[in-house]
Amino acid sequence: MTEKIPTIQIIDAKNYVGKTVKIGAWLRQKRGSGKIAFLQLRDGTAFFQGVVAKADVSEAVFEKAKSLKQETSLYVIGEIHEDSRSSFGYEMAVSDLEVIGESHDYPITPKEHGTDFLFDERHLYLRHLKPFATLKIRNTLIAASYEFMNQEGFTKLDAPFLTGSAAEGTTELFETDYFGESAFLAQTGQLYAEAGAMAFGKVFTFGPAFRAEKSKTRRHLTEFWMIEPEMAFMHQEESLVFQERYIAFLISKVLERNEQELDILERDKDVLRSYTQLPYPRVSYDDAIKLLQDNGFDVEWGVDFGSPEETFLANHFAKPVFIINYPKAIKAFYMKKHPTRDDVVISADLLAPEGYGEIIGGSEREDDYDTLKARIEEQGLDMSEYEWYLDLRRYGSVPHSGFGLGLERMVTFVTGEEHIREAIPFPRMTNRLRP
Ligand code: 4AD
Structure with a gap:
């Protein structure tokens, strides 16, 4: 036989x-x-x-x-x-x-092609070495996120993608007709995650976020994916510890499972391994401004950091670094006010070294009904759209914190890819809607 x-x-x-x-x-x-x-x-x-x-x-x-x-x-x-x-x-x-x-006249030949051409052919370009390796690592980051959240006792809560209101500023909304009324593609799942945290304690959402950002940078997409954990009875300091443990877990899983892909991308594994060493530095926004000024940056207290500032700060520490307590004026309405200062909020952005920018944005949430209501008013938002959100403070409000990890930012950071378009199968940018 x-x-x-x-x-x-x-x-x-x-x-x-x-x-x-x-x-x-x-x-x-x-x-x-x-x-x-x-x-x-x-x-x-x-x-x-x-x-x-x-x-x-x-x-x-x-x-x-x-x-x-x-x-x-x-x-x-x-x-x-x-x-x-x-x-x-x-x-x-x-x-x-x-x-x-059979296959005849395959358009992507071994010769060098321009980026525009490769992304016009993205449906085929996915088959090639670099996209393959990058997207395999993306897959590990997604799978490892579920593993981590499950092992930490989180419940996945699916937030809607069609919403009636804004959460991250009203200027970057994609508007669409919803049976005669206006609807917006979700910029974040956070407000829904907060409702979930009051029901399940620890939740996370994972879904696409849509931002009509005109900014054409190598760090911005108009459609990107975000993982947003939200934790009841958790203050910001505990949330930061959780965040750095999560990032270190993700990096260690990629090192464990994606050796082949990291080799294809020529990503230095020792450098990546160094980012699993905790803790990450915490630097106040005030100190970050001073540090930048001392190093020749023309920045004043109150500005948001641009890419050169973010790159400098994270490279200075050669690690991801938390910049904490940003000015209230440049942050979202839901961030908790500082206990002793009126001009800053209890927030933190995690900046990645090597120029990969902000990978996490998060904060403790304003849990006081009156303060939150005043913030909504101050920002000129339509109160009637936020009544349900205010209910979360009306009925058994608790301290709670959360954050959003930009998946594609994390993918570029871990893979060492130059441009965020490489980090998602079919990128959407100001100049790209197809394929
Ligand atoms: O800092 P952001 O805007 O925070 C939020 O949306 C909060 N609601 C998150 C939360 O607390 N639940 O965005 C979070 C992260 C950023 O740090 C960045 O990594 C990524 O999302 N991000 C983008 N990624 C790609 N393209 C864009 N246009 C992005 N805007 C934000």
Whole structure:
């Protein structure tokens, strides 16, 4: 009786050395001579090489191998060998192959292409090395976030994406018609997460956030994903400890699970590992302003930091750094007022080093009914839209804190990607709505 050939995935090749296996794959690239064809293959789990030697296969198989075009899908059958020359470490000596789907004139060739072209072809570009590695790491960050939140006793609460009011300022809203009235795409799930925290204690939301930001920077998307934990009976100091533990957990999971991807992206693992060392420094906004001024920055108390300031501050400490207690005037209405100062709120932004910018924004929430109501009025918001939110202070208000982690900012930080568009499968920016 002949043994059945197992169908495996490339990532498992190490378990089949010396065995004949079958793999469904796509051809990335091909090179060779009259006697040998090297097939660069990928299957969504990893990348490796299939070697077709004329001397070892039938004439028909060799001719078929030579005629394969970029991105043809195929089954390859052959024996797995160790391959010390490749970083993957294994290859296949192909004995047979079967074409499944042909591919002609694939537009993304091995030559250099411009970024615009690659993102016009994003539906195909996803198949390539860098996007593959980046988005695999994104996947780890999502999975590890659920793991962490579950192990910390959080309940996932799904916030709506269609809302009737603003939470993060009224200038960056995407408005849409909702059966004759105005609706807005959610900028944050936070206000709903606060309602959830009063019901479940510790909750987190995870969903897209929409901001009609005109800013064209390498850190801004108009649609990005945010993880927003919200904790009842928790003051800000405890929240900061939770935040840094969460970030260190995420980084350690990527180091554990994505070695292949970090190598593809040439991300320095020792540098990443250094960011798992806690605690992260806490610097008051006041001190941050002084530090910037002492280092030649033209900033005055009251301004929001731009990218050069954020980069300087985090690089100064060579770690993610919390900037705490920002001026009230530049922060959202729901942030709790400082107990002894009128001009600042109990907030913290976590700035990543190496120029990756703000990855977390958070605060303790104003839990006093009258103060919160006054803040809503002060900001000229429509009170009737916030009555339900004020109910959370009317009926058993408690101290509570929360924060939002920008997933794509975190992805760029961990992967070392230059631009945030790389960190999401189909980026939405001021100049990009397709594909
Ligand atoms: O600081 P932000 O605006 O905070 C909130 O939305 C709060 N409601 C969060 C909370 O307390 N529950 O945004 C949080 C994070 C930022 O630190 C940043 O990482 C990311 O979201 N972010 C963006 N990412 C990509 N593109 C944009 N336009 C972003 N705006 C914010």
